[in-house]
Amino acid sequence: MNRAVVILLAFVVCVASVEAQDAQKVVDTYKRNFAIASLDVKIQILQDATTNPNAAAMGPLYEQALEFALDNASLIDTDVRFSQLAAIAAKQVGAINYKDAALSLWRLFPAGANTEALTAAAGALAVVAAGNVDLITNLNRYVDSMNTLYTTGKMPDPAVLSACIQALGALGDPSSFPTLFSAVNLGYSDQITAMARAALLSIKGDLGQMLQEVMRTRPMEEKKLALQMALDNSRLTDDQKGAVAEYALDVGLHTSVPDAPGKATLRDIRFLAASAVAARKRAHASGLMVENLDMTISEYDKNLVDRGRLLDSIAELGAMGTHEAAARLTQYLVLLNSYVEKGKTYDESIMLTLIGSLGTLGDKVAFDDLMYTQYLQYSATVKKAARASLDKLQW
Secondary structure, eight states: OOHHHHHHHHHHHHHHHHHHHHHHHHHHHHHHHHHHSSSHHHHHHHHHHHHHGGGOOOOOHHHHHHHHHTTTTTHHOOOEEEEHHHHHHHHHHTTTOOGGGGGHHHTTTTTOOOHHHHHHHHHHHHTTTTTOHHHOOOOOOOOHHHHHHHHTTTTOOOHHHHHHHHHHHHHHGGHHHHHHHHHHHHHHHHHHHHHHHHHEEEEHSHHHEEEEHHHSSSHHHHHHHHHHHHHHHSOOOHHHHHHHHHHHHHHHOOOSSEEEEHHHHHHHHHHHHHHHHHTTTTTGGHHHHHHHHHHHHHHHTSSSSSSHHHHHHHHHHHHHOHHHHHHHHHHHHHHHHHHTTTTTOOHHHHHHHHHHHHHHHGGGGGGGHHHTTTTTOOOHHHHHHHHHHHHHHOO
């Protein structure tokens, strides 16, 4: 390397070292003066630090100010000077991205700081909490608590709520998706709802997986909204929509709720999901579709669902194209045939849908019972349908 270049580099390093030392001395002076100053002067020191040429190095001072405010947390909400001090420090922590003060920022929330301090803290966390799983989790939980408060009929601080929602959107962590999804659908003001929607759309990650997480963890009505969002969203491929629908079907079949409204919502989820699974012919979901038919038959017998739901469940299982589906529908045909043998009445629309589905499947497992159907006291229409389905069986 050229000797002149070496000398120049050494000089630059020397100057940088001296400047760093000088900056540290300036910061140390600010910290010392802050420690001994009155409250009003502490605020002036912080304000002065923001305009100092070494402002970017003032992180330790701002952290000191936050800790001072936290030590006097009981006064933050009663003495405006404490909240002003905390707000200035929080804002500057974000401005210089001083990550070492991130935990101090968060501690303002459980400490019960006021609107001014918390909105500033949320804005700073939007910067310094990036990649910090614990802090993002804490912020998610805080917004969840505000969402829960709103469901009880009480309005959380709108300025703080908005700042936290915007922070979660800026951080863009997938773990925030269920929280923001709730905020979008709770019925907040148009302004807050729009903020929550913008934040939700800014989340990066697998949308299908995030919607499944909503269905796994959130209240019943949100599970239904998540499924609807998946099926209507252009960001998801048809296969991804099918995967979400299959997950939702599992949820609808295997979630227990004690109240009638919750059970009704679960049925809505189940029927919407089954329709979507059948439309995409997800053959490996045949087991779930069999369970769906079993549950629907039971509900129909108890007058919990109408005939249309049963017809749909039969046809949707028939669309699966699997032997498992054909075997279950054949069992149902055996049952209905036994009723007719005993002189009971039958529903022609159910018989025609069932026989037609067996014909669509074309599985020879249905041969004996479709043949037998022709010998029982069914209408000519049903017998003709049985004959047509027999002709479709594959050998």
